Amino acid sequence: MERNTRQRGAIRSALESADRPLSPQEVLTRARQDVDSLGIATVYRSLSSFEKEGLVIPVHLPGDPTRYELAGKGHHHHFRCRKCGRVFEVEGCPGNLHQLTPVGFKLESHEVLLFGLCGECG
Amino acid sequence: MERNTRQRGAIRSALESADRPLSPQEVLTRARQDVDSLGIATVYRSLSSFEKEGLVIPVHLPGDPTRYELAGKGHHHHFRCRKCGRVFEVEGCPGNLHQLTPVGFKLESHEVLLFGLCGECG
C-alpha cells in the first residue's frame, strides 16, 4: 500500500515543476528545497515505485543516467543536443513501426531518440 | 597511431563472428578463446577506440550495458524481446524524422528501439 509522505510529495512536485525529464540527482536537488533531509536512496525508491504505479515514465539516453518525467503527457519522443546536453520533448511519432517489425514478432512499444543541435547551439 | 595486437585482433574477430550486438563482457568471453589472458579493461579500451575509428557502433538498450556491433552493415535498428532478452536487427527505418524535429534544430542522427515479443516467445 502506498503512503503519502512529505518526501514523496516533494519528489512528485519536483517532477511536476520540470519541463523536461530529470535524473534522480536532479530530482534530489529540487526536492531538497522542500525536504532538506531527503536522501538519494529515497529518490530512487520513490521513482521506481512511481514507475510501477504508472505515474512516471523513464527516459533512457545513451551515456546518461535514466531520467524520469510525469506520465500522461501523451505519446512523444526526445531530442538531445550534443552540445549543451539538454533533452527536449518532440511531438509526434514517425509511425510505420509495424512495417519494420519482423514477421511473427509482436511489437508492444518503442522509443525514438533524436540527436543533433538545438536551436541555440546550431 | 593504432597498433595491431593479438588482443585487438581477437576482439575484432569476436564481433565479426557474432550476428548480434555484444556486450563488453560477451566480447571478453568470446575473445578469450583466442587470447586467454585478455582483460576486461582492454576490451573496454579497444571497443572505445574502435568506436572512435568508426569500426564499431554502440547499441544502447535501456537497463542493459552498452553493446557493440561492427559498423558497415547499413542503417538499421533493433528489436528486443522482453521475454528472452535477445536483441535482433531490424531492417529499414521509419523515415519522417525531420518532420518531428523542432524548427531551428539540426538533426544529425537517431535511434529507434522496438520492444515486444520475438517469434519464439510470442
Next chain:
DNA sequence: GTCGTTGCAAAGCGTTTGCAGCCTA
C-alpha cells in the same frame, strides 16, 4: 628503442540494499 598497449588492481559512479528508527494510516 620508442611509445602505444596490456593486465592488474584500485578508484569512480550510478544504483540497490540492510537495518534501525520514524511516521502515516
Next chain:
DNA sequence: TAGGCTGCAAACGCTTTGCAACGAC
C-alpha cells in the same frame, strides 16, 4: 500500533584509470 517509509552507509555492477611491464613498428 502495525508495517510501510526514510536516511545512512555499505554493497553492487559496470566502466574507467594509474601504473609498471610488454611488445609492435
